[in-house]
Amino acid sequence: MRFIMTATxxxxxxxxxxxxxxxxxPVGMPKESDFELVSEPLPPLKDGQILLRTQYLSVDxxxxxxxxxxxxxxxxxxxxxxxxxxxxxxVIESRNSAFxxxxxxxxxxxxxxxxxxxxxxxxxxxxxxxxxSTALGVLGMPGMTAYFGFLEICQPKAGEIxxxxxxxxxxxxxxxxxxxxxxxxxxxxxGSDEKVAWLKDELGFDAAFNYKTxxxxxxxxxxxxxxxxxxxxxxxxxxxxxxxxxxxNTKARIAxxxxxxxxxxxxxxxxxxxxxYLLTKSxxxxxxxxxxxxxxxxxxxxxxxxxxxxxxxxxxxxxxEGFENAPRALIGVLSGDNTGKMIVQMC
Amino acid sequence: MRFIMTATxxxxxxxxxxxxxxxxxPVGMPKESDFELVSEPLPPLKDGQILLRTQYLSVDxxxxxxxxxxxxxxxxxxxxxxxxxxxxxxVIESRNSAFxxxxxxxxxxxxxxxxxxxxxxxxxxxxxxxxxSTALGVLGMPGMTAYFGFLEICQPKAGEIxxxxxxxxxxxxxxxxxxxxxxxxxxxxxGSDEKVAWLKDELGFDAAFNYKTxxxxxxxxxxxxxxxxxxxxxxxxxxxxxxxxxxxNTKARIAxxxxxxxxxxxxxxxxxxxxxYLLTKSxxxxxxxxxxxxxxxxxxxxxxxxxxxxxxxxxxxxxxEGFENAPRALIGVLSGDNTGKMIVQMC
Numbered sequence: 015m016r017f018i019m020t021a022t023x024x025x026x027x028x029x030x031x032x033x034x035x036x037x038x039x040p041v042g043m044p045k046e047s048d049f050e051l052v053s054e055p056l057p058p059l060k061d062g063q064i065l066l067r068t069q070y071l072s073v074d075x076x077x078x079x080x081x082x083x084x085x086x087x088x089x090x091x092x093x094x095x096x097x098x099x100x101x102x103x104x105v106i107e108s109r110n111s112a113f114x115x116x117x118x119x120x121x122x123x124x125x126x127x128x129x130x131x132x133x134x135x136x137x138x139x140x141x142x143x144x145x146x147s148t149a150l151g152v153l154g155m156p157g158m159t160a161y162f163g164f165l166e167i168c169q170p171k172a173g174e175i176x177x178x179x180x181x182x183x184x185x186x187x188x189x190x191x192x193x194x195x196x197x198x199x200x201x202x203x204x205g206s207d208e209k210v211a212w213l214k215d216e217l218g219f220d221a222a223f224n225y226k227t228x229x230x231x232x233x234x235x236x237x238x239x240x241x242x243x244x245x246x247x248x249x250x251x252x253x254x255x256x257x258x259x260x261x262x263n264t265k266a267r268i269a270x271x272x273x274x275x276x277x278x279x280x281x282x283x284x285x286x287x288x289x290x291y292l293l294t295k296s297x298x299x300x301x302x303x304x305x306x307x308x309x310x311x312x313x314x315x316x317x318x319x320x321x322x323x324x325x326x327x328x329x330x331x332x333x334x335e336g337f338e339n340a341p342r343a344l345i346g347v348l349s350g351d352n353t354g355k356m357i358v359q360m361c
Numbered sequence: 362m363r364f365i366m367t368a369t370x371x372x373x374x375x376x377x378x379x380x381x382x383x384x385x386x387p388v389g390m391p392k393e394s395d396f397e398l399v400s401e402p403l404p405p406l407k408d409g410q411i412l413l414r415t416q417y418l419s420v421d422x423x424x425x426x427x428x429x430x431x432x433x434x435x436x437x438x439x440x441x442x443x444x445x446x447x448x449x450x451x452v453i454e455s456r457n458s459a460f461x462x463x464x465x466x467x468x469x470x471x472x473x474x475x476x477x478x479x480x481x482x483x484x485x486x487x488x489x490x491x492x493x494s495t496a497l498g499v500l501g502m503p504g505m506t507a508y509f510g511f512l513e514i515c516q517p518k519a520g521e522i523x524x525x526x527x528x529x530x531x532x533x534x535x536x537x538x539x540x541x542x543x544x545x546x547x548x549x550x551x552g553s554d555e556k557v558a559w560l561k562d563e564l565g566f567d568a569a570f571n572y573k574t575x576x577x578x579x580x581x582x583x584x585x586x587x588x589x590x591x592x593x594x595x596x597x598x599x600x601x602x603x604x605x606x607x608x609x610n611t612k613a614r615i616a617x618x619x620x621x622x623x624x625x626x627x628x629x630x631x632x633x634x635x636x637x638y639l640l641t642k643s644x645x646x647x648x649x650x651x652x653x654x655x656x657x658x659x660x661x662x663x664x665x666x667x668x669x670x671x672x673x674x675x676x677x678x679x680x681x682e683g684f685e686n687a688p689r690a691l692i693g694v695l696s697g698d699n700t701g702k703m704i705v706q707m708c
Contacts, residue, residue, distance in 0.1 A: 079641075086641040087611070087641050087642070087643070248636065251634065251636050251637065252634075255636060264434070270636045270639050270640045271640075272640070273634075273636055273637045273640055276634065276637055282633055282634060282637070283634065284631035284632060284633060284634070285631060285632070285633075285634040285635075286629055286631060286632075287598065287599075287620075287623065287629060287630065287631070287632040287635075288632075288634075288635040288636070288646070289595065289598050289602060289617045289620055289635070289646065289648070290598065290620045290623055290629070291648075292617050292646055292647065292648035293617045293618075293619070293620055293648035293649075294433040294434050294648065295434070295648060296434070296647075296648050296649050296650055296653055297647070297648055298645060298646070298647040298648075299635070299636065299639055299645070299646050299647075300639065300643075300644070300645040300646075300647075301636070301638075301639035301640035301641065301642060301643050301644055301645075302640075302643050303643055306643055
């Protein structure tokens with residue numbers, strides 16, 4: 015948990031904006047040189063517009079996909095274009111009657127210090143209800159991903175065995191806690207002993223293991239899940255998910271949320287054929303995007319906020335300070351440097 | 362369509378039964394020497410028992426799995442044990458008040474000329490309503506597999522694009538016709554030009570192609586499905602299913618019914634990782650067994666019979682004559698020799 019003091023003193027209109035644009039399509043893991051920080055003049059506001067000063071940038075694994083020149087579920091970011099991403103910031107000037115200076119809003123204006131907006135896609139936040147940065151995490155996209163992805167795709171029942179990969183990440187850490195609330199037994203897979211300890215000691219996971227120091231995932235999973243696995247919430251893919259196929263129960267449900275182990279591969283790697291495992295177990299594997307559930311976000315935010323208030327959902331943020339460090343933060347989230355939600359705090 | 366004359370004249374109790382037992386676990390494609398035809402005395406009936414004379418044996422791809430010494434969803438057939446399988450036959454003697462001599466019943470008494478039964482698991486057939494062999498095909502396990510597997514797992518909507526692999530088989534040929542009834546556009550994948558012609562000219566598939574003479578499945582699928590694929594009903598797996606992953610639409614549903622291309626592999630072959638395709642398309646792949654829907658079989662049989670009567674569902678049987686040829690028939694079904702349902706007719 016982390017509390018934030020927000021200064022809402024009016025500041026003069028800045029003349030210049032700085033933003034990160036894509037300088038090169040990454041080969042493998044992105045490098046800082048794949049981004050370029052450019053300056054541009056900030057035009058005066060027109061009627062209906064507001065000026066936003068960014069306070070927090072969200073940094074998420076999906077961004078790697080947008081840097082590739084291939085359309086998947088969304089258009090790619092092209093060379094020279096602004097890096098996309100969720101943002102929280104302050105309205106510092108308003109010529110739009112729906113907004114007043116000093117308001118804190120969440121939106122998707124990307125990696126820039128300021129943004130001119132007509133207000134569409136912005137949601138005002140009440141800093142007294144929850145720290146504004148949570149709008150990028152537990153009460154934002156990752157929280158909704160965990161809530162709807164797990165409950166709707168996995169359809170968990172009390173007493174079932176749930177395994178989460180990428181369990182210490184922004185989404186995985188919430189999935190495990192929602193699973194505990196629903197009466198499941200939860201096993202997490204993460205990339206460090208510290209993360210494993212956090213999952214078990216603070217978040218209430220029943221078990222967890224460090225995949226980086228585990229030689230045989232199948233054996234480890236069989237030890238921790240002697241009765242098999244009913245739900246698998248997958249953030250990573252690759253060898254961890256291969257192993258899961260050997261331990262799923264009849265009518266298991268696999269929610270495919272992310273495949274971060276695959277994003278930086280120069281070419282797709284082969285794996286064991288999945289369909290035969292699904293066939294013999296009458297099991298289901300389903301991919302989803304959080305935006306499939308966009309109409310129900312108010313319900314999800316309300317429920318997650320209630321659980322937070324009741325102490326049933328905890329969250330952690332890994333804060334990287336300084337706009338200049340945004341590329342490094344993204345490289346970090348793709349390397350598993352974060353525990354919980356990775357956020358860039360503007361200085 | 363095929364009509365059968367049934368002789369119900371009482372015959373003397375035979376003294377000897379002949380049955381096929383598993384002689385060796387197959388390596389790769391089964392060989393005839395993996396089976397042994399053995400004779401055994403047939404005991405006199407006890408109270409409550411009936412004696413059955415087999416008329417038809419069902420021969421199905423799933424049987425290959427039972428010959429492997431590994432438990433998947435069902436126990437394997439052990440060396441020296443009777444080969445399992447669906448059967449149609451005549452009650453030739455009854456000491457059970459629920460059955461009378463001359464009745465035709467469908468059951469699961471395996472590869473043998475006669476069977477002593479207490480009647481459990483048997484369903485009487487009315488030969489005036491439909492040829493008894495259809496109880497092993499369109500009105501039996503393959504019919505229910507097509508009906509429930511396609512409708513429940515694929516959840517097709519009118520106007521959607523459906524692709525069926527193994528399209529000229531017992532299940533696939535019915536799936537395509539059910540899809541047409543539901544208003545879908547249907548493309549079949551089969552293993553000969555004759556099968557392709559049958560699918561298009563007789564069964565009303567919108568398109569079909571011969572995978573054995575097609576060099577690039579993705580290109581062919583893109584030609585035939587320029588708007589992508591919404592439902593894929595998979596009987597074969599392997600390279601055909603790999604190609605499908607490149608052409609599925611957002612929210613596509615893949616029903617995994619069989620993976621016959623994989624059953625005879627000495628060791629599992631790798632393939633492209635599937636999860637990332639499912640993720641970017643919010644798509645679902647789900648395995649199923651027809652017995653998951655056992656409670657609803659009466660509904661399925663009634664609907665398929667109605668469609669048959671209305672001429673909306675056609676079927677074909679590939680009949681192998683002679684009990685001794687049952688192993689050859691199974692090898693044939695695993696090699697794609699059949700069009701429609703493969704059946705062994707006892708002589």
